[in-house]
Amino acid sequence: MSKKFFLETFGCQMNIVDSEQIAALMIAAGYLQVDSAKQADLILLNTCSVRDKAERKVYGHLGRFKPLKEERPNLIIGVGGCVAQQEGEKMLAKVPFLNLVFGTHNIHRLPELVQQAEEKRKRGSVTEFHDRDTRLNLFPERTVQESVNSFVTVMQGCDNFCSYCIVPHVRGREISRPSDEVIAEVKTLVQQGVSEITLLGQNVNSYGGKDDNEISFAQLLQRLNDINGLQRLRFATSHPKDMTNELIDCFGTLDKLCHHIHLPFQAGSDRILKLMNRGYTRNDYLAKVKRLKEVCPDIRMTTDIIVGFPGEDEEDFQATLDMVEQVGYADAYTFLYSPRVETAAAKMEDNQSAHQKQQRFDRLLELQHKVSTSIWQSDIDEVVDVLVEGKSKREESQVFGRTPSNRIVNFAGSTDLIGKIVKVKINAAYRNAHVGDLI
Numbered sequence: 001m002s003k004k005f006f007l008e009t010f011g012c013q014m015n016i017v018d019s020e021q022i023a024a025l026m027i028a029a030g031y032l033q034v035d036s037a038k039q040a041d042l043i044l045l046n047t048c049s050v051r052d053k054a055e056r057k058v059y060g061h062l063g064r065f066k067p068l069k070e071e072r073p074n075l076i077i078g079v080g081g082c083v084a085q086q087e088g089e090k091m092l093a094k095v096p097f098l099n100l101v102f103g104t105h106n107i108h109r110l111p112e113l114v115q116q117a118e119e120k121r122k123r124g125s126v127t128e129f130h131d132r133d134t135r136l137n138l139f140p141e142r143t144v145q146e147s148v149n150s151f152v153t154v155m156q157g158c159d160n161f162c163s164y165c166i167v168p169h170v171r172g173r174e175i176s177r178p179s180d181e182v183i184a185e186v187k188t189l190v191q192q193g194v195s196e197i198t199l200l201g202q203n204v205n206s207y208g209g210k211d212d213n214e215i216s217f218a219q220l221l222q223r224l225n226d227i228n229g230l231q232r233l234r235f236a237t238s239h240p241k242d243m244t245n246e247l248i249d250c251f252g253t254l255d256k257l258c259h260h261i262h263l264p265f266q267a268g269s270d271r272i273l274k275l276m277n278r279g280y281t282r283n284d285y286l287a288k289v290k291r292l293k294e295v296c297p298d299i300r301m302t303t304d305i306i307v308g309f310p311g312e313d314e315e316d317f318q319a320t321l322d323m324v325e326q327v328g329y330a331d332a333y334t335f336l337y338s339p340r341v342e343t344a345a346a347k348m349e350d351n352q353s354a355h356q357k358q359q360r361f362d363r364l365l366e367l368q369h370k371v372s373t374s375i376w377q378s379d380i381d382e383v384v385d386v387l388v389e390g391k392s393k394r395e396e397s398q399v400f401g402r403t404p405s406n407r408i409v410n411f412a413g414s415t416d417l418i419g420k421i422v423k424v425k426i427n428a429a430y431r432n433a434h435v436g437d438l439i
Contacts, residue, residue: 002032006040010058011048013200013236014171015081017151019046021107021140022080029111037065040075042114047081049166052338058083062095069097076100076117080107085170086341088127103127104171108138129172139177148389148419149232150194154182154220155201159210160239162266163277163344164306164337167202176207179215179223186224195419196232196387197224204235205242218246225254231421232387232404233257240265241279243288252295258404259296263289264304265327268319272309275348282319289327300330300375300405307364308337308357310348317360324367330375330405332368336361376407376429383439384409386424388417400433408433 005026009019022044023033037043043065048054058079069075078100079091085103092098100113106126116122130138140153157174158167186197199220201207208214215223217235224233233256240263250257263285267273270281292299305320324332336357339346384403392398392410399413401422410433411424423439 003041004034005031005042006037047083049082082170089125101125149196158202166340190229199235203239260406268323269316307361310350411436
């Protein structure tokens with residue numbers, strides 16, 4: 001019988017792609033993936049450390065597996081991803097029943113580590129960063145795809161060093177994957193039946209910028225847009241300072257590029273933006289938003305916002321609220337600032353109380369809910385294009401899909417529609433999804 005592995009993923013879309021690579025490696029090594037840790041001979045966590053809460057959650061989850069390890073001493077438990085990269089061997093000291101730790105540049109070594117644990121009962125940690133050429137040879141690639149949409153990694157790492165962000169420390173410096181490889185992978189996925197591609201990177205806007213022989217991100221989008229059979233194209237995540245006019249113009253000229261962009265602004269105050277080392281001002285950001293809306297009037301925007309950054313006062317926070325109202329975000333991912341080890345912000349003086357931060361956070365949530373509700377309610381009675389992705393979890397008779405603005409829509413329909421773009425009239429708008437009728 002095949003040995004079995006259980007894999008749990010935390011964090012961003014990049015981690016989802018990494019987990020696909022982890023699963024493929026372990027299947028190739030003779031393991032069978034299962035949905036329950038209780039069934040597994042190998043338990044793996046692919047982790048996120050971008051927030052303190054996410055990191056603590058990992059240790060909490062590991063604690064759940066201790067009884068399983070006591071029952072079955074031969075059970076192997078491993079941790080990968082950003083927490084693994086950040087903590088390294090310290091994780092082995094903190095969690096005595098943990099067998100192995102593998103960092104963000106060492107997924108390819110997982111089968112070797114597992115074999116060591118099986119044969120030698122040896123605990124191990126690998127978290128070294130690799131050089132550019134080695135990393136380029138290790139980009140994850142999807143070879144078999146059965147879903148309607150797929151992620152394709154185009155770049156990794158980050159050179160921005162925002163003062164609050166751990167990413168450059170756990171993902172390494174920025175490299176771009178050769179455009180020929182990206183285009184070839186997308187063509188293969190489309191031939192396998194994929195309708196929608198989302199290009200991924202810590203900062204996709206800077207794609208190709210460090211290589212004189214490579215095309216720009218806007219040019220990459222243009223070439224992908226020309227692929228026959230591809231129906232939709234998306235990307236995440238964008239850094240405002242690298243949002244060029246060439247890239248903005250793509251929203252007005254490329255018919256397959258969805259009219260949605262996630263453009264984090266993080267804070268509305270120039271003073272706080274400077275402390276964050278974001279590389280743009282409030283007016284810089286707003287000018288790019290203005291141009292986006294001129295080029296693509298129906299574009300929907302989402303964003304990231306941090307509340308309670310060290311030194312933030314009421315005037316700074318009010319500038320953030322003003323940005324939310326002025327831009328009109330369809331949704332926002334909002335976070336209370338949490339200090340991350342090794343970042344510059346962790347050393348900054350912070351005289352705000354937890355109560356004060358929470359009050360501001362609640363005010364932001366209330367305003368964003370009001371703005372989001374107004375935007376989504378405006379879709380009622382509109383007929384929208386929906387790419388059908390699968391059966392709905394809402395009702396047995398329904399399927400679901402997404403609009404170009406990245407909004408989920410549930411509606412009555414046959415599974416024969418999966419993979420097709422259909423017309424749906426929206427008749428209700430809820431917090432997390434729309435409901436409509438097939439036209």
